[in-house]
Amino acid sequence: MKLIVIAAAAALLATGASAQSYPDKPITVVVPFAAGGPTDKVARDLGVALGAVLKQTVIIDNVGGAGGTLGATKVAKAAPDGYTLLLHHIGMSTSPGLYRKLAFNTLNDFEYLGMINDVPMTLIGRPSLPASNYAELRKWIDANKGKINLANAGLGAASHLCGMLFQQQVGVDMTTVPYKGTAPAMNDLLGGQVDIMCDQTTNTTSQIEAGKVKAYAVTTLKPLSTPALSKLPTLDSQGLKGFNVSIWHALYAPKGTPAAVVEKVNSALKTALKDADFIKKQEALGAVVVTDGRVNPAEHKKFVAAEIEKWGAAIRAANVYAD
Numbered sequence: 001m002k003l004i005v006i007a008a009a010a011a012l013l014a015t016g017a018s019a020q021s022y023p024d025k026p027i028t029v030v031v032p033f034a035a036g037g038p039t040d041k042v043a044r045d046l047g048v049a050l051g052a053v054l055k056q057t058v059i060i061d062n063v064g065g066a067g068g069t070l071g072a073t074k075v076a077k078a079a080p081d082g083y084t085l086l087l088h089h090i091g092m093s094t095s096p097g098l099y100r101k102l103a104f105n106t107l108n109d110f111e112y113l114g115m116i117n118d119v120p121m122t123l124i125g126r127p128s129l130p131a132s133n134y135a136e137l138r139k140w141i142d143a144n145k146g147k148i149n150l151a152n153a154g155l156g157a158a159s160h161l162c163g164m165l166f167q168q169q170v171g172v173d174m175t176t177v178p179y180k181g182t183a184p185a186m187n188d189l190l191g192g193q194v195d196i197m198c199d200q201t202t203n204t205t206s207q208i209e210a211g212k213v214k215a216y217a218v219t220t221l222k223p224l225s226t227p228a229l230s231k232l233p234t235l236d237s238q239g240l241k242g243f244n245v246s247i248w249h250a251l252y253a254p255k256g257t258p259a260a261v262v263e264k265v266n267s268a269l270k271t272a273l274k275d276a277d278f279i280k281k282q283e284a285l286g287a288v289v290v291t292d293g294r295v296n297p298a299e300h301k302k303f304v305a306a307e308i309e310k311w312g313a314a315i316r317a318a319n320v321y322a323d
């Protein structure tokens, strides 16, 4: 009995001491999608700002596949010491509805560290697609039923959610082609191997600006103010009434990470989100850095719980599942 008490006290002391000196070695942030894509870009830019505040190197580990669930699983099972974090997006709240078997529980298996940004999406097409605006795309879709390839980053990805709702609203089923992220999907779209994709502005803005892809619409209710995207109509104004998809990114640690470490990372995140360079980069790509209460762990978790309910209903209506 005495031994157990001593061991517990020693463990407590060790945790306290390590939380105090945290971080004394590089921090790995798992990005559950391919390098060079929208989530990776947010992570790399945030990693610089966060690393400067925490005075440590932030290493990005891309663990793509299965719509972000492989990377999330890796972090759910990692040591809860603050040295392995997860930067994920709306997939945290869509995966529970999409996967019958999920190796993690979004609400129970993580410490919530705070939200990072909100990111609108755009509907784009391969450069050779014979449709220059949404009205022409709509006609092309009707004329090509059964032959259309829609790229996405796997079940649970933002591109999947947006593409799923798009197919539902236009009433046309497309062949979905999954990738480990929308960076490789974009390469195939540019090469003409796939026809269309719904992707985050953080990945599409530069391609749209350079005229390398066909750009048809934004997925938010209001048009965007980012110069390169401001001329794009909303899907809502093009007949898809109420179409409104904007995604978010956030930071997580494995469940059981010491409260002092959670507090330290959250405080560093709050400072990093005020970094002028980070804000400038995000805004240029159409993303909006979070300034509201969702930057606090408790509110972040409450928001995600509401998102699970919201998207769960849409997923049940679409009847899309993975075993």
Ligand code: ASP
Binding pocket: 033, 034, 037, 038, 039, 040, 089, 152, 153, 156, 157, 158, 159, 160, 180, 181, 182, 183, 199
């Ligand atoms: N965020 C994913 C990526 O970074 C794409 C997606 O969710 O659709 O590739």
